[in-house]
Amino acid sequence: xxxxxxxxxxxxxxVALAFATSAGPTLAGTGGTSGGCDGGTTFCxxxxxxxxxxxxxxxxxxxxxxxxxxxxxxxxxxxFIAAGSTINGITVEIFKKSISGSSTDVDVTIIKAxxxxxxNLGHTGAANNWLSAGGIDTYGSxxxxxxxxxxxxxxxxxNFGVQISCVDWVGLGxxxxxxxxxxxxTFTPPPGGGHRIIQTQIRNGILKQRxx
Numbered sequence: 001x002x003x004x005x006x007x008x009x010x011x012x013x014x015v016a017l018a019f020a021t022s023a024g025p026t027l028a029g030t031g032g033t034s035g036g037c038d039g040g041t042t043f044c045x046x047x048x049x050x051x052x053x054x055x056x057x058x059x060x061x062x063x064x065x066x067x068x069x070x071x072x073x074x075x076x077x078x079x080f081i082a083a084g085s086t087i088n089g090i091t092v093e094i095f096k097k098s099i100s101g102s103s104t105d106v107d108v109t110i111i112k113a114x115x116x117x118x119x120n121l122g123h124t125g126a127a128n129n130w131l132s133a134g135g136i137d138t139y140g141s142x143x144x145x146x147x148x149x150x151x152x153x154x155x156x157x158x159n160f161g162v163q164i165s166c167v168d169w170v171g172l173g174x175x176x177x178x179x180x181x182x183x184x185x186t187f188t189p190p191p192g193g194g195h196r197i198i199q200t201q202i203r204n205g206i207l208k209q210r211x212x
Contacts, residue, residue: 022142023081024184025093028052028074028161031059031181034116035070035165045072051181058097058177063168068106074181075111075161084190087150089142091184092121092162097134101174104129106165108139110146114159119147126169130176142186155185 031051037044043063050059051074061069081087090110105122112118121139139162140146154160162181168174 022186025182029076054180060177066171068167071163073163081152086188089186092139095179096130097177098130099175102170103166103176111161
């Protein structure tokens with residue numbers, strides 16, 4: 001009897017995993033900024049629209065000594081997750097580069113209904129300096145909800161997204177850059193509705209869609 005119960009449990013787990021799926025990774029459709037900058041302690045990002053393509057063209061910020069940036073925001077990811085789906089996790093990937101000097105995260109925060117909310121998952125501190133060669137940093141996971149709750153309409157909204165700010169860590173001034181932001185959403189389709197889900201992926205600038 002115990003063996004039969006264990007077998008049934010494992011079968012249910014496998015069924016649940018089989019119905020879990022993901023949408024993305026999808027690039028931000030809109031790049032913008034939030035928050036003021038005084039040019040003394042807080043500095044503004046330039047060319048934020050450059051984060052919408054994986055093309056080696058950067059949004060940049062030049063930081064004064066120990067200065068921080070305002071928020072660089074990516075939104076309008078264009079998800080189409082079916083109503084009734086359960087959101088399991090959100091994974092954010094940001095290509096960052098330390099163009100000069102030494103920069104590190106101040107915050108990486110999810111944007112829900114146009115407002116930064118939930119948990120700051122930024123990789124802060126000297127050990128997490130942005131690489132001079134550039135590279136992708138990953139935040140969240142297929143099971144991370146960023147300290148808030150989600151519905152499909154929250155994810156599908158044009159004002160869903162993510163924001164990042166950075167700081168000159170050493171105190172000598174720095175220039176930082178972001179090439180792109182992209183998001184993958186892991187979710188479980190509604191019962192009987194998996195065949196209606198369309199997954200979207202952007203690879204090398206090409207949009208691909210397929211039934212889940």
